[in-house]
Amino acid sequence: MNKVAIIAQTKEGQLSDTSKQLISFLSSFKPESILILAIGDVKFTSTASSRPVDVIHLAEGLWSDSSTVQPLLSVLDGFHVFGIKSIQIDNLLSLLAASAKKEMVSGIQQLQFSNGTFIISKSIFSGKASLSLTSQSATYFSLNRNFDFSGSVELSEQNVGTSTSLIQSTTSEASIKTLKPITGSIPLPEATLVVGAGRGFKDPGNWTIVEDLAKALGAATACSKPVSDLNWRPHHEHVGQTGVKISPNLYIACGISGAIQHLAGVNGSRIVVVINNDPEAPFFKHADYGIVGDVNDILPRLTKKLQSH
Template sequence: MAILVFAEIADGAIKKSSLEAIYYGAQVAEKSGTAVTALVIGKADASALAIAGHYGAAKVLHANDPKLETANSMAYAKVLVEAVQSIGAKVIITAKSSLADAVTARAAGTLKAAVVGNVVELPDLSGGFKVKRSIFTGKAFADVNVTSDIKVLAIKKNVVNPVEGSTAATVETFSPALAENLFTAKVTETIKASGTVSLPEADLVVSGGRGMKGPEHWQPLLDLAEALGAATACSKPVSDLDWRPHHEHVGQTGVKVSPNLYIACGISGAIQHLAGVNSSKVIVVINKDPEAPFFKAADYGIVGDVFDVLPKLTKAVKDLN
């Protein structure tokens, strides 16, 4: 039962969530007596890709055709299908993301594979192939028996705690045939989100709501985020008011995050917002209203004015450093 991991890259390096997927795949491989191969598509140095071996991959297939430097779900799906067929993979693993969803859905159609998203545990192989997945925005779990010959598992971010080793993976160039009709859509411009920390990949997130009172009052939140090395986020009303850029909106209709720590500043905690953050390992809520709904979901709560609390937290963080 060969295992293939579709690993995404950013700025020439494998994303943290994809390293988690590789480690997950290595654990599945250990249970089933096989090895893990990672597939990376796009421009990257072999030395950066060899890091996949630290997380359990024996080999990396690198599809580095210049036409693949820009994400293209049609072309990427074709590469994935050929990689699966080339090694005879029966399990495809990826970190759940918008790109991976589009690529694996197309590939699964060709491969007649079953797709299971938001997987949170290793599969139970004792009586077949059963996996546990998160459903209803993390409020419940479902056990799924997967009976198809080829299986696609999309791993929920931050449910795996990888242990890094020191063995490098072998990196091989992978050059599948790419028909021109795969590139009928052209990317004319790419505008990257501002900020030094990618929100979907962040371990720490500091987020603000209407309790921040306006865009001109955001500096205390930014200071705390900088001190922590955290990504910044906001609630939907804040992005709708153009206080913060829309790519920072977290919630049911925005970015869904799964950090180790989520600090909510002046956010009441509407159910739509909770749906995007309730996978966070620890939630800290700062709000001057003791009846704010968010406190019911919080691991820790601070009842107080954010403009009094945030500078004190920032100072405490800096003192620790």
């Protein structure tokens, strides 16, 4: 791994925490050079790397077809390219890999590099199984949001080397008309903490306690399919086989039975906490921690405890 490029997400003008973790992790392999492709308007003077890194600022928006990524392909020749899973980064990585006719591995949970070989552990079958593989030819890598960074070295911050900007090629037929950032909520596929709620809440008016807990944690809210079918919650919150797939570090499932179709969308979560008043609820078999109790009692107590810290 001589040359490493990282497609980095930015938030409020700064590199996101997960992008910094990824830079730190990849720096520990001591590559010859590190290039950061920063999406969005970001002004940063240091990264979590042990050496100066080069930065290319990418225009935010639609990297929609192979013609738009041509300027990037020549820059990335000879690099191993990494990103942390998000809709935007996965789109860009797969577009780059397909255009360059190079191999891409996604859904990565653990990664090592030894003697020119990548040793990768990734989730398959909607997170029901884990696959270990080795590759010498993979070039593009999408890491799960709950990627295991535990082996990485803590590095001090360093100044940025060169900094340039790259805008999209204008040859694309697609163009952005408007770009409306979602404000006030955390997009589910990118959330590292999620509070999910099911039909056990019985009425949409009871969601205040779910939102309070999510707010206290800084978490996104999710729901089971019947809840969104009943229009108790918006459809973009529905997780499962037919909904959004999530892979947060922590998923708290409240008043959800744990049907197989729900589990298919959430079993990429690193830690699962289940709160249900039925000790026989199937979800408990898939939980790391379980609380048998009434959500109307447990959730406010949890929120209060979190708020007092």
